[in-house]
Amino acid sequence: MDEHLANLRVQIQKLSNKAESNGTPLSWFEELYENANRESEKIPWARMEPHPKMVEWIKNHPEISGKALVVGCGLGDDAEWLGNSGFEVTAFDVSKSSIDWCRERFPNSPVNYCVEDLLSPPKNWLNSFDLIVEIHILQAIPEKIRDLAAETLPSLLNSNGHLLCIGRLFNSTIEEEIGPPWPLKRVWLEEKFQELNLINFTLFTTEETNINGDFPIVPRFIAAWN
Secondary structure, rough: HHHHHHHHEEEEHHHHHHHHHOOOOOOHHHHHHHOOOOHHHOOOOOOOOOOHHHHHHHHHOOOOOEEEEEEOOOOOHHHHHHHHHHOEEEEEEEHHHHHHHHHHHHHHHHEEEEOOOOOOOOOHHHEEEEEEEEEOOOHHHHHHHHHHHHHHHHHHHEEEEEEEEEEEEOOOOOOOOOOOOOOHHHHHHHOOOOOEEEEEEEEOOOOOOOHHHHHHHOOOOEEEEE
16 A cells, blocks of 8 residues: 555544544544545545446346435446436435535536435435445444444335445455454345345455555455345
């Protein structure tokens, strides 16, 4: 990891620890986005392009269409790609600065960008979506509220909906640094989504990086349920 990323990681750890000690464990996202001053290199997960594994999976499942929800949309690239691919997209983030940034980047976008909290989503989202996309969000949520966040996702799918998750996979053979992010265990994911049908769970590692170089290369997964 280069010095820039190492410093970012330390900064995020400090923000996360402070937020948790204040009893607002997700508030660090807003602080990070606000302090970035529209400099995307200060957001370590900002690819400034859609996630290639998401793009590949969607293209391989052309039968999936309709209403899509992007969880923790960041700077909006995944949401924009889905919108341009024919989905009716709602994209949310707990950070107002993140959503404002998305609206500035894509002023004519058909995507419905909104500030919401996964732990208490709007009632009209229940049983509403044909596709939910969660990329690197659950792994950034502290363990004590991560269960609730994960268990909320299936309730937002309609009867034929699909849930797509991408993240870092826990591997006991790799020494992990202090989070966030906290790699996820497959058994935990399968337990939280046990009411759904697992379609695929694929492991991958990649040296592809965003403009910042991304966090250290570790095993990752892409998984889908319906």
